[in-house]
Amino acid sequence: MDKILLIFLLLFSVCEKVSAETVETDAPYSYKMLVTDLVQLRLKYGNEIKIKSIGMSHQGRKIWAARLGHGKKSILLIGSHHGREWMTSMLLMKMLEDYAEAYGHLKLIRPYPSSLLDEVSIWFVPMLNPDGVMIQQSGLKGVPVTQRKQVKKMNEGTEKFVRWKANGLGVDLNRQYPAGWVELGQNPSKPSYQFFKGRKPLVSSETIALINFVKEINPLSAGAYHSAGREIFWEYHNGKNYKRDRLIAEKIAGMTGYNLGKPPEKAVGGGFTDWFLSAYHRPAFTIEISYLVGERNPPLSVFKEEWKRNRYVGVLLADEAHRLMLHNYKQTWDINRKD
Numbered sequence: 001m002d003k004i005l006l007i008f009l010l011l012f013s014v015c016e017k018v019s020a021e022t023v024e025t026d027a028p029y030s031y032k033m034l035v036t037d038l039v040q041l042r043l044k045y046g047n048e049i050k051i052k053s054i055g056m057s058h059q060g061r062k063i064w065a066a067r068l069g070h071g072k073k074s075i076l077l078i079g080s081h082h083g084r085e086w087m088t089s090m091l092l093m094k095m096l097e098d099y100a101e102a103y104g105h106l107k108l109i110r111p112y113p114s115s116l117l118d119e120v121s122i123w124f125v126p127m128l129n130p131d132g133v134m135i136q137q138s139g140l141k142g143v144p145v146t147q148r149k150q151v152k153k154m155n156e157g158t159e160k161f162v163r164w165k166a167n168g169l170g171v172d173l174n175r176q177y178p179a180g181w182v183e184l185g186q187n188p189s190k191p192s193y194q195f196f197k198g199r200k201p202l203v204s205s206e207t208i209a210l211i212n213f214v215k216e217i218n219p220l221s222a223g224a225y226h227s228a229g230r231e232i233f234w235e236y237h238n239g240k241n242y243k244r245d246r247l248i249a250e251k252i253a254g255m256t257g258y259n260l261g262k263p264p265e266k267a268v269g270g271g272f273t274d275w276f277l278s279a280y281h282r283p284a285f286t287i288e289i290s291y292l293v294g295e296r297n298p299p300l301s302v303f304k305e306e307w308k309r310n311r312y313v314g315v316l317l318a319d320e321a322h323r324l325m326l327h328n329y330k331q332t333w334d335i336n337r338k339d
Contacts, residue, residue: 023097025303028137029090031061031130037093038064045100054125055209058168059144061130063209068100068124069117075321076219077314078125078210078272081174081226082165082194083132084297088225088289091307092126095314120318120325123217128206131168136161136297143168155193163295165194167204172196174226176207179236179278180269194295197270207272214276220321221248221283223313224272227298228290231261234283236274245283248320252285255316256309261288283320287313 022040024033042051048069053062067074077095079088103117127133134142135151139161143151147168154170155161166172170191175184181201188196202208214222234249235242246260253260269275276284289306290298298306 021097023090023093025090025094025307026300028297028300029086029093030137031127031134034064034089034093034127034130035062037097038066041066041097041100045104048100048103049096054213056205057129057131058205059131059134059147061134063125063128063130063206065213066096066124066126067121068096068103069115069121071117071119071121073119073321073325074121074123074217074219075314075317076123076125076214076217076222077317078128078222078224080127080129080133081224081272082172083129083134083136083167084163084165084295085225085227086127086133086137087227087298087300087303087306089127089133090303091225091289091310092124094307095311096122096124096126098311099314116315116318116322120220120322122314122318123219125210125213128210129167129173132164132166132173135168136164150191154191161193162297163193165295166192166196167206169204170196171198171204173204173207174224174272175270176201176204177211177270177272177275178202179271179275183268184270201270210272211275214280219280219282220324221285221317222273222276223285223287223317226286226288228293229261229288230256230258230291231288232256232258233261233263233273233286233288235261235263236269236277238277239281241281241283245277248283248317249285251316251320252287252313255312256287258287258309261286283317283324285317 023037038051042049050067052065054065055063079092080086140148172195175197178201184197232249232252234245238245273284273286290302
């Protein structure tokens with residue numbers, strides 16, 4: 001294991017036990033909590049964290065991104081593509097806070113550029129689908145009055161929204177990406193609480209915002225957190241990168257105890273990971289937390305276990321991206337030397 005990574009992990013383990021917690025993990029994690037926590041973390045950690053809005057949801061909520069570190073290169077972690085998966089937002093926000101604490105201590109000990117996060121920053125988009133989260137947690141109270149009738153209809157006429165997965169327009173955001181979208185079945189054929197892929201790819205403001213952001217930051221790798229099933233999906237037309245991507249997926253599996261997902265032989269795409277792998281030919285992973293729970297959010301009681309499994313994943317992916325960066329640099333250097 002890289003010495004810088006080892007030092008970071010050791011400090012993280014110590015800081016995790018002594019740091020004052022901003023991110024609460026004993027209540028459903030809401031959009032309001034997300035915004036409040038981002039402000040508090042920015043105040044607490046100063047220039048170590050950068051916060052920016054990358055776009056707006058259908059119902060007018062800002063989609064937030066936070067960068068930790070000063071590396072010119074970066075990786076990207078995304079939570080809550082789906083409304084009922086807000087625990088992934090909680091996990092990423094706790095990751096941001098605890099990594100920031102460890103990063104600050106490392107810089108005090110070794111003030112010259114030596115930290116992994118001075119080489120590779122981590123960008124977090126903790127809640128891509130704030131409208132969906134709001135609907136799932138608050139029902140029609142979280143919906144503008146003019147849209148309540150439509151949202152209730154998309155929920156099959158019931159006002160119980162615990163199973164809500166879509167965005168505010170009834171579009172499943174993780175079936176909106178152009179890679180393999182055409183092959184996705186059109187069932188349901190109209191906006192719904194889950195699975196409607198849209199009339200065409202990239203019609204949702206949330207997915208448009210994310211794709212534009214990816215183009216802006218050009219990350220070395222990406223991870224999208226979902227629930228549930230404790231599985232890792234990494235395979236989609238990987239081509240010559242198959243071995244590389246599988247090795248990283250196996251490392252994540254070893255760290256989390258999750259299974260490596262095996263897509264069906266005739267699997268189609270439409271998801272963020274599918275698109276990123278196809279467009280950038282860099283490692284990307286869909287990480288499913290929690291045991292299977294059906295059409296609802298995982299219970300809060302499972303968070304402690306999922307955090308224990310995933311707390312080092314961001315550091316692992318940043319370290320793997322750093323190795324990839326050094327490998328590409330060496331290849332370029334060798335080619336130039338031969339010339």
